[in-house]
Amino acid sequence: MLILAEKFGYLPAWLFGTFFIFMRYLIMAGLLFLVLYYIRPVRIRKWKIQKSTPGATRIFSEIGHSLSTAFIFALIGIGLAFLRQHGYTLIYQDITGYGLAWIPVSFVLLVLLHDTYFYWVHRLIHRPPLFRILHKVHHQSHNPTPWAALSFHPLEAFLEIAIVPIAAFIIPFHPLVLLAFASWSLIWNVIGHAGYELFPSGFSNHPVFKWFNTSTHHNMHHTRSRGNYGLYFNFWDRIMGTNFPDYEQTFEAVKQEQSPLGKSASRRSKETSLNAKTA
Ligand SMILES: [Zn+2]
Ligand SMILES: [Zn+2]
Secondary structure, three states: OHHHHHHHOHHHHHHHHHHHHHHHHHHHHHHHHHHHHHHOOHHHHOOEOOOOOOOHHHHHHHHHHHHHHHHHHHHHHHHHHHHHHOOOOOOOOOOOOOOOOHHHHHHHHHHHHHHHHHHHHHHHOOOOOHHHHHHHHHHOOOOOOHHHHHOOOHHHHHHHHOHHHHHHHHOOOOHHHHHHHHHHHHHHHHHHOOOEOOOOOOHHHOOOHHHEOOHHHHHHHHHHOOOOOOOOEOHHHHHHOOOOOOHHHHHHHHHOOOOOOOOOHHHHHHHHHHHHHHO
């Protein structure tokens, strides 16, 4: 998008960027939805976290909000292009500029930075009145499917990605690293909202893998609201004691086809608003 903005101008680049981000979302979420909710391989269908499936109205609402998120993310991309053009960022063009080893290092740095930023911002927006203004839209999905991956209020979408331009002021990034980061983030979000637990039994208490989040982890966040705030990693939730105490137990129950999640919709929504009030 940086190159497009410089060649064709900001407005065409914004529209193309929106189209690209939305199509990438439609393909990734659509493929996973097709496999998990229509083809439903026998081996996988037993790992559904909540037994019910949301209706078409909810799913279309998630897709609509995801389109507005694509507009916001592309707008941030355009902002980055503008700042770069005027020499305000450390984004560089020559892939060997900081040495090839810097490419994976800067990617990991950005992922860790975003994970930390997301955790603390996420906890903040669970506090009233921020929850109602910014985060309620995302929590309308009590039983998420891959389509919920980018279903945010426009202000939340802006807040979620705001760390990237800030980071570009102080850390040198190649555009390929930014592209890889955006794809990583979307893949992780789509998996987190899959509605199925795809990681194997023992994952959530494995000495290494327990530091990564799972679909069950984020599904519990959508069901109960107050806890399990992390994005990619289970680092901050473990350090700050914000994992639900029964997370690992629930993960194993899902793998044994005994998921306790998926109570009645009315009770869930009551619980969410109660939690939002007390968060
Ligand atoms: Zn979510
Ligand atoms: Zn939340």
